[in-house]
Each structure stands twice: as C-alpha cells, then as structure tokens.
Amino acid sequence: MYDFAKIEQKWHRKWSEQNIYNTPDNPTKKFYLLEMYAYPSGDIHIGHFRNYGVGDTVWRYLRMNGYDLLHPFGWDAFGLPAEQAAIKHGLPPREWTIKNIETGKKTIQELGISYDWDREIRTCEPDYYKWTQWVFLKLYQAGLVYRDTSTVNWCPSCKTVLANEQIIGGKCWRCDSIVEKRELEQWFIKITDYVQRLLDDLDKLEGKWPQNIITMQRNWIGRSEGGEFDFPIDGTDIILPIFTTRPDTIYGVTFMSVAPDAKIMKKILPYISTDRQNAIGEYIKTALNRTEIERSTESSEKDGVFTGLYAINPFDGEKVQIWVADYVLASYGTGAVMAVPAHDQRDFEFAKKYNIPIKVVIQPKNTQLNPDEMTEAYTDTGIMVNSKLFDGTFSTDGIGKVIEYASQKGIGRKKITYRLRDWLISRQRYWGAPIPMVHCDKCGTVPVPEEQLPVLLPQEDKVDFIPKGRSPLSDVPEFVDVKCPKCGGPAKRDTDTMDTFVCSSWYYLRYLDPHNEHQAFAQSEAKKWLPIDLYIGGAEHATGHLIYSRFVHKVLFDLGYIPKECGDEPAKRLFNHGMVLDEHGDVMSKSKGNVISPGKLIEKIGIDATRVAMLFFAPPEKEILWSESAVKGAVRFLTRVESLFGKSPQSKEIPDVNSLTDSEMVMLKSLHRTIKRVGEDTRPDRMQFNTAIAGLMEFLNILPQDFGPEHKLYYTVADNFVRLLAPFAPFIAEELNEKLGFDKNVFTRNYPKYNENLAKIDEIEIGVQINGKLRGTINISTDASQQTALELASSDSKISKWFEGKAIRKVIYIEGKILNIITK
RNA sequence: GCCGGAGUGGCGGAAUGGCAGACGCGAUGGACUCAAAAUCCAUUGAGGUAUAACCUCGUGUGGGUUCAACUCCCACCUUCGGCACCA
Numbered sequence: 001m002y003d004f005a006k007i008e009q010k011w012h013r014k015w016s017e018q019n020i021y022n023t024p025d026n027p028t029k030k031f032y033l034l035e036m037y038a039y040p041s042g043d044i045h046i047g048h049f050r051n052y053g054v055g056d057t058v059w060r061y062l063r064m065n066g067y068d069l070l071h072p073f074g075w076d077a078f079g080l081p082a083e084q085a086a087i088k089h090g091l092p093p094r095e096w097t098i099k100n101i102e103t104g105k106k107t108i109q110e111l112g113i114s115y116d117w118d119r120e121i122r123t124c125e126p127d128y129y130k131w132t133q134w135v136f137l138k139l140y141q142a143g144l145v146y147r148d149t150s151t152v153n154w155c156p157s158c159k160t161v162l163a164n165e166q167i168i169g170g171k172c173w174r175c176d177s178i179v180e181k182r183e184l185e186q187w188f189i190k191i192t193d194y195v196q197r198l199l200d201d202l203d204k205l206e207g208k209w210p211q212n213i214i215t216m217q218r219n220w221i222g223r224s225e226g227g228e229f230d231f232p233i234d235g236t237d238i239i240l241p242i243f244t245t246r247p248d249t250i251y252g253v254t255f256m257s258v259a260p261d262a263k264i265m266k267k268i269l270p271y272i273s274t275d276r277q278n279a280i281g282e283y284i285k286t287a288l289n290r291t292e293i294e295r296s297t298e299s300s301e302k303d304g305v306f307t308g309l310y311a312i313n314p315f316d317g318e319k320v321q322i323w324v325a326d327y328v329l330a331s332y333g334t335g336a337v338m339a340v341p342a343h344d345q346r347d348f349e350f351a352k353k354y355n356i357p358i359k360v361v362i363q364p365k366n367t368q369l370n371p372d373e374m375t376e377a378y379t380d381t382g383i384m385v386n387s388k389l390f391d392g393t394f395s396t397d398g399i400g401k402v403i404e405y406a407s408q409k410g411i412g413r414k415k416i417t418y419r420l421r422d423w424l425i426s427r428q429r430y431w432g433a434p435i436p437m438v439h440c441d442k443c444g445t446v447p448v449p450e451e452q453l454p455v456l457l458p459q460e461d462k463v464d465f466i467p468k469g470r471s472p473l474s475d476v477p478e479f480v481d482v483k484c485p486k487c488g489g490p491a492k493r494d495t496d497t498m499d500t501f502v503c504s505s506w507y508y509l510r511y512l513d514p515h516n517e518h519q520a521f522a523q524s525e526a527k528k529w530l531p532i533d534l535y536i537g538g539a540e541h542a543t544g545h546l547i548y549s550r551f552v553h554k555v556l557f558d559l560g561y562i563p564k565e566c567g568d569e570p571a572k573r574l575f576n577h578g579m580v581l582d583e584h585g586d587v588m589s590k591s592k593g594n595v596i597s598p599g600k601l602i603e604k605i606g607i608d609a610t611r612v613a614m615l616f617f618a619p620p621e622k623e624i625l626w627s628e629s630a631v632k633g634a635v636r637f638l639t640r641v642e643s644l645f646g647k648s649p650q651s652k653e654i655p656d657v658n659s660l661t662d663s664e665m666v667m668l669k670s671l672h673r674t675i676k677r678v679g680e681d682t683r684p685d686r687m688q689f690n691t692a693i694a695g696l697m698e699f700l701n702i703l704p705q706d707f708g709p710e711h712k713l714y715y716t717v718a719d720n721f722v723r724l725l726a727p728f729a730p731f732i733a734e735e736l737n738e739k740l741g742f743d744k745n746v747f748t749r750n751y752p753k754y755n756e757n758l759a760k761i762d763e764i765e766i767g768v769q770i771n772g773k774l775r776g777t778i779n780i781s782t783d784a785s786q787q788t789a790l791e792l793a794s795s796d797s798k799i800s801k802w803f804e805g806k807a808i809r810k811v812i813y814i815e816g817k818i819l820n821i822i823t824k
Numbered sequence: 825g826c827c828g829g830a831g832u833g834g835c836g837g838a839a840u841g842g843c844a845g846a847c848g849c850g851a852u853g854g855a856c857u858c859a860a861a862a863u864c865c866a867u868u869g870a871g872g873u874a875u876a877a878c879c880u881c882g883u884g885u886g887g888g889u890u891c892a893a894c895u896c897c898c899a900c901c902u903u904c905g906g907c908a909c910c911a
Contacts, residue, residue, distance in 0.1 A: 001862085215828055215906085216827090216906060219826090219907060242911085326909095329910060346909055417911095419910055616848070617836065617848095618836065622837090625836080629849055630835090633849060636863090640863095690847085693847080694848075696847095768843090798877090798878090814842060818843080820892060
C-alpha cells in the first residue's frame, strides 16, 4: 500500500494554506452546489460521508471545468435532542450542541470536503435566528401567519405539538410515541395559500428533480376536484356545507356524517335534544381520545351516533339523518361528508351497520345493482338513475352538470380541496427560535419590530428543561414580561419556539451572505448565486423540508427579497443519494453497534481509497450495503496508480501523432476514449461515478506491463489520467500532479479534453446473427458498407456454415452494432 | 387498498432495442517466497463425460411486439419506499 497518510497530510496542509475552497467574490461562471446541512448529533458516519463525498466529487470536477463555486456547509442546530441531553445529563443545550458541532466539523474537515468554512452557519446562533425571526415577520406581514385553536397532534413524550410531516404512521418521528390529539391555540403558516403554485411549479422541476420526489409532493399536496354543496339543517338556520368528488351521486345521499372534532359541531350541538346530548358528548370525548393508530387499526369497524337532526338535500328536498362519525376527518374539506352508501365503501359499511337505507343512483353497464344484494359499494362509473333531470347522463359528464346546476341555483359550487394542511410551527420547547410576537391586553398580538430582533433565548441557567406541557420559556419572567411595542404598556412575550423546519426553510439563502448584519442576505449576493444549481441530500425530506423551502422561497420572491432573475424555485436540480446500510441491510445506528465510522476507515486505508470504494460501489442514488471486502479493490487500484504514475517522466515532450507506432496509437486512442467516457460519467447531470471509476480501471488494464517513465506516451498518459482521477481521489491526484512537474494545483488546471478523431472507434468487433441467433463476430470498420460486412461474414467459415446454400431473405446491418442475416 | 421504484453470475454492479455479465470483490490454479502476507499472471454464468473446436440454456414468472428484448407493451409474483378512512 502506498503511503497515503503522508500524502493526505501534506495536501491537507497545503490546500488550507492556499484557501482553495474559498468562494470567489465575483463569479463569472457560477455554480451553487449544496448538500443538505447536518443535525449535529455528534458522530459523522459513513452515510454522511457519502452525501458529502458525492458533492465534493462534483465540486472538484466543476472546478476543473472552470466553474466558480459556492459550496457552503452549516448546522441545523436547534431541536429536541439538545434539550433531552440537558434533562438527562444536565448539560446545557447550547453547550451540547456546540460540542457536537465542533466534533462533526473536525471530522468533515479531516475528510477534506471542499466546503468554504468562512460561510458556515449555525441556526442556534442569534446572528442566524435573528433572521429566522425576520422571515417569520415577513410571512406575518404577508398575511400568512395566524393563530388558531384546533385539534393538534401532541407527542406525550416530547410534550410538544407536531406538524403533520413529523408524524410517521401515527407515531412521533423523534421518539416513536403514539401521537395524541389536543385542542390548543397555536401558530400556523398559511402554506395552503401557495398550494396550487407549489403543485403547478412541480412541472418546472420535471426531469430535474427525481421523479419519486415530485410524485410524493404531488400526492402530499393531494389536489381533488369536486363540488361543495350546502345542506341546510332542518329546523335551524345552520348550513352544513360538504365537499365531494362525486357530485354525480348527490341523489344517492341517505345520511350525513360529521367528524366529532369538526368546527361545525360546536354550532350544531345546541340544537341537539337534551336526551341525546349526553350520549353525543360522550361519543365525541371517546373519539377524540382515540389515537390515530387506534382509529386506523379499528378502521374496519366504523361507528357513530345519530344526532337526531336532519339535513335537507338541496337537490330534491329529501331529509336525511345527520350522524357524528369518527371515520370523517375534521381537518379535510369541511369536516362533514354527504354519505352515499351505494357508491362509497366507507358509507356502505356504516349504513350496513346502522341499517341506513342504500339508494342506487349509478347503474353500471352490464349488471343491475340491487341495494339489498350489494355486498360492497359500486364506486365505478355508470349511468345516472333516480337522479331526476340527470337521469341517463353518464356519471363522468354528470359531475360537471350537477355542479353547473347547483351554481345556477346557488346551492353549490365547483370546489378544489387539498390534502395539504397549514403548517403548524409552534413548539412548546426551549431550544428553538423564539416566535417574535407579544401579547398585549390592549393591542392584542403585536409583532416585535424588526429593529428589536433578535428576541434572544434566556440564559440557560434560568430555565428548567423538564417538560411540563408548556414551553419552558413561560416560566422565565425576564423573558415573558415585556413592554408592548405598540402602546408601551405591560405585555407578555409569546413563549413558543419555532419548528426547526422554519430554520431550514431558508438556510440556503443565508449562505449567500452569512456575515451580513443588516439583512438576511443582500439582493446583490442573491443575484450572483441563486438558484441552487445542484442540491444533494436524502429522500426523507421529500414532503417536509423540500416543500417548506419551496414555499418560503416563493414568498420571499413575491415580496421582492429574492430578485426576479433568480426564479421562484430554490433548486434547479435535486439529487437524492442512497442510504448506506450495514452488510445485512440494516440501518446503521449506535444502539445496534454497526456504525462504520469514516474516521477509522481513513486511518486504515486513507481518504482517497475510502472515497473511491464508496463511489465505485454502486451509482450514488442507490442504497449500498457496506462491506469490508469491497474496499480492497479501491486500495489495490490506487496502489497501482501510485506505482505506475508516481515516477517523474523522462521527457515531457508530447509526441506527434504521426510518429507513433500502431500499438502506441492504440494506447493514445484508448486514452482519448477514456477521457470521453470518464468525463461524461463524472458530469453533474449524470453522476455515474461507479462507471467512471470502472473506466479508469479499464484503461489501466490495457497498458502494457512494462509501461513506465521511459515510454514515449508516459507523460501524456499520466498527465491526463491523473486529472481524470482527481475528482475521485483528490489527494493522490494532487501528489502525482506535483511529481509530473506541475506547480499549479491540479484543481486549477483544466479537465482533460479529448480529440473527437482519436476518441472515435474506427474498427470494432460486431456480432453476426443468423436468424437472430449469434453465430460469430467480425472485425469491421465502423463506416463499412453492408456489402463489406456480408463479405467478411461469408469469409468466416464458422459463420458462413450457418447460411451457406440457403437463400438470404433479408439482411439487417447497423453500422458498428450488428449484422443479422435472415434466411428462408 | 392506492401511488412510485427495483428484481441480471457466489456477491456489488455494467449494458435503456443490437455480442448479456464491463469494472470490482470472492473463488480456483500458477509465479515469487523457507513460509505467509502483499504483488503479478491465468481461469471463473449454467449445462452438454467438455479450459481444442462446437452446441444448448440463461436477465423474477407467463404472454406479446420486433430481423433482434435485461431494455418496449400486457398480465402476474416477489421486494423496498411513500401515503393510508382525504369523501
């Protein structure tokens, strides 16, 4: 093995002296390269290294291709684990966080990733969260922030509310506790105001973002077209509006269902007769106590209670029962549905259980539906029946016609509903950016004026971190008691802190201008660098961070903080790297003890070999199972490279092409083909690093055994090879570059260029098929005629014996690809 | 249940209509060595008594389109992700 430690230490030192990772002030050919910043958990494992290694490879390739790069890094430094550490170990959150950042940063620096550390950001520092609060105020001024009391998701263990995006299968994303419901007053951001744009603009990202992320976002947004119809409640002046995607089934309504926690329940309750009120109150109470998990596991058994009230179908005046049922979601549509048991499976099950009539209004083509015999709802299309003036209309046409009719009569309208909910951002925790709002008895909620930002977190020694179900900040009088910014009277600060997804929704903007004390970022800097040209990170952020940041970007764009020419999407291209699992396919975790630490690996085989192994393993978007044995190939490869090209050339002369012998010519041509292939595979729009490295290995395999510094082409070959290798194995490439006599840093040299003529293959072995079966191969020039190909095939007895004496019916000849002879 | 991805030697993978298995790991044999490690060379999809030549089969399964299919189309199986009473 070559002395990687010596080489890597040497260039670590030199590169840091040369500041090669600094961002140029005035980019001419700009490229904003970004990897998702990190949560400072303390250990950088091999999965992180994959993320950063992919980015670093791109950086080095682009740098050699003359790009001016912005390649920053930072820390998602707020969040719960810091507080938990405080509770468990008595370590203040800030201290714990900073310690972890320092460890993580040290590891990343040891790995030699090309970050410009002058632009490092830490979201827990006042000079950052001042601007997170500023972003909040901008959202507020744009009318996108509101406070609302509603049923929210509550994690009993973290003792805080959670956003929809932070619940995975009914459980808390952090601690796996089963999420409960609570009614609380919380801060929301109206992301739903932007929902259609967030959906439409996904089209702009088509082909540039991974398809699965786009699809996941589309599903998450969940646009449904349909109609909203007003059902008056009999004997009251309440209108019960409902949303449906099947207006064509409106005449099939036999009851109504309202969610127990629907807002409209409060209006309905007073009208419910006293003898029923208790039962209904009881039902609502138990329904709300059921967790999402309970509700979904018991999903086959739907239940509910009749309210004793009736709704009037505005189309035919028919009276139908109103039920409270917990299969209806309060937070979707109006929290109430029209139930059509004949044509909706859920309504069908409910109707069967409570003996509610089933009325068929859609008849399929081939069979005749009979309500008494139906075992499940018929949800497909068909002809509308029992539907008065719509009888005979095909259901898909009926949808539009029913809506049109309702609009004319003023009983309904076309309506689009989305699955996406508003963004709940308050957290009852200490370690986050305080929400810059003040509650004044006289003036109501008053935003903190911009010039008073940041609203600083109180000293940690004044705070008790033990969760009590309210923000720890609310027990700190110095923090809470404040003068109202408007009237100067006594007022109280809001004590919630912001969801960390607010911090991360705009961090890529702070990198543009991280030391600006007067602005979040200057427009002039935004103009230089935005948008992000390539954003690299894991797919787990598909419906969280990647939607929030698109949203915040659009708001700041609309407000004019992001210049027009930067566009209203943050990232042009997105790339998801695959996960690194252990050799059994398990996720690496401290508790399993299967974590591969890059630190240990680089001690053993060096940074370059670790990088090459990781990149060669599989294409970067695929998940990989890490195994020790695969690393050997990388070590062997680099050792071979070092022993081949680690010698000074005898001559630096570039020989004239005409002076080369045939075998030298073969070598030169192979070199140019390698430059072409490796260059294309390394490009950031391809990132086929595994095949690029294979190309380099293949090239080494064609070199003659005695290839060395005395060879006429040694200098040419070594020089080009080293530059092709540089993005993958930067340290050894730099060392060999120096040995070749370059005093210029390899990354400031140009990426090799190939000569089209030399890269061209002029003679190639192609397959010869007889009737589609491969029978042999011929060597043929790539521009030879079909006639020549046939002659060559005929002159080869191994091939010709298959068609000799038979009549040839057809010949297919594709230059440089195949010859197929079809006989009778 | 719905949406999306994936299925190729002993293993990771390559080929996106044109010689399936590039490249690497592992394995086997050989060279070097007192020996081992390292290194180098050769062989390595399965089968046909088979490392002369040759033939057959082979990319999850079954059909189809085509001169030609890992690649395109249809159905299914397995598997991994996402969503999941969204009306």
